[in-house]
Amino acid sequence: MPTVTRWFIKAGLIYFLMGVILAFTAELPFINSGALLLPVYWHMLVMGWLTQIIIGVSIWMFPRKWRDKKKRESVLTWLTFWLLNSGLILRFFTEPFLPFFNDTLTVQLIIITSAILQIAAICTYIAEIWPRVHSKKRKRGVSA
Amino acid sequence: MMPTLSVWILRLSLVYLFITAISGSVLLIHKSIPLHPAAWSLLPIHFEMAIWGWLVQFVMGTAYWMFPRYLTGPKRGNEIFAVISVVLLNTGILLLISAPFISPDNAIKAISRLVIVVSVALFSASLWNRVLSYRRVPH
Numbered sequence: 001m002p003t004v005t006r007w008f009i010k011a012g013l014i015y016f017l018m019g020v021i022l023a024f025t026a027e028l029p030f031i032n033s034g035a036l037l038l039p040v041y042w043h044m045l046v047m048g049w050l051t052q053i054i055i056g057v058s059i060w061m062f063p064r065k066w067r068d069k070k071k072r073e074s075v076l077t078w079l080t081f082w083l084l085n086s087g088l089i090l091r092f093f094t095e096p097f098l099p100f101f102n103d104t105l106t107v108q109l110i111i112i113t114s115a116i117l118q119i120a121a122i123c124t125y126i127a128e129i130w131p132r133v134h135s136k137k138r139k140r141g142v143s144a
Numbered sequence: 145m146m147p148t149l150s151v152w153i154l155r156l157s158l159v160y161l162f163i164t165a166i167s168g169s170v171l172l173i174h175k176s177i178p179l180h181p182a183a184w185s186l187l188p189i190h191f192e193m194a195i196w197g198w199l200v201q202f203v204m205g206t207a208y209w210m211f212p213r214y215l216t217g218p219k220r221g222n223e224i225f226a227v228i229s230v231v232l233l234n235t236g237i238l239l240l241i242s243a244p245f246i247s248p249d250n251a252i253k254a255i256s257r258l259v260i261v262v263s264v265a266l267f268s269a270s271l272w273n274r275v276l277s278y279r280r281v282p283h
Contacts, residue, residue, distance in 0.1 A: 051198070063145070095172070098175055102176060107176065108176045108177055111176040112177075116169070118169060122165040123162075129158065133146065133158075134146065134151060135146055
């Protein structure tokens with residue numbers, strides 16, 4: 001298993017645990033968070049856990065672009081990891097407090113940065129995995 | 145090697161992932177800096193595409209590619225069932241996200257859910273016999 005995949009899976013497991021803890025916390029009557037925590041734990045589970053596991057495993061299992069012996073990890077995979085996780089962390093620490101600090105310019109900038117980081121992560125992942133999703137016929141056609 | 149159908153399914157799921165990320169980012173920014181009153185209408189598009197278009201479809205494409213293949217006959221069984229199920233799934237998703245803009249009642253939404261049910265049933269049927277261990281298959 002490549003190092004970057006291990007990082008994706010371990011980060012995914014952390015988000016999985018945090019997501020279920022937060023979902024449990026949101027149900028406690030004395031917390032009274034309303035719907036503030038709902039988008040946070042849903043994104044922890046769907047983006048932090050499921051998507052991150054899919055990204056990590058696909059980087060590991062999908063056919064490689066270049067069949068080199070060292071099985072080098074692409075810069076794009078590491079970029080995806082750091083962009084996605086920094087975007088998610090910024091989001092998770094800011095989103096629940098939006099109703100209280102929404103007018104603050106710093107908070108608005110953090111939210112915009114988080115959104116851009118997440119889109120950038122998806123773009124780098126697609127750039128990495130799209131050429132690796134190909135059929136035998138096409139590969140033969142290219143090499144011929 | 146990856147079958148052509150899986151290539152299509154996986155690439156479609158990546159397109160949905162991209163649209164999901166864009167719509168999600170617009171919604172996130174809209175929570176902090178109001179962009180447009182209609183921005184919240186992206187919410188159903190965002191989560192339906194994330195669940196059905198990205199997650200479910202990516203898993204379907206990978207399962208169709210990686211599950212054990214038949215030792216005789218077509219390697220992945222009758223491809224027609226899988227093709228129809230993918231066409232139905234994507235028809236269902238597109239109907240589901242366009243339903244609020246086509247009709248205010250729930251009729252189109254219900255039809256799109258039914259289309260997805262038929263798609264999942266067909267896909268499960270086509271994959272059912274590939275859930276096995278080669279150790280139990282007489283060679």
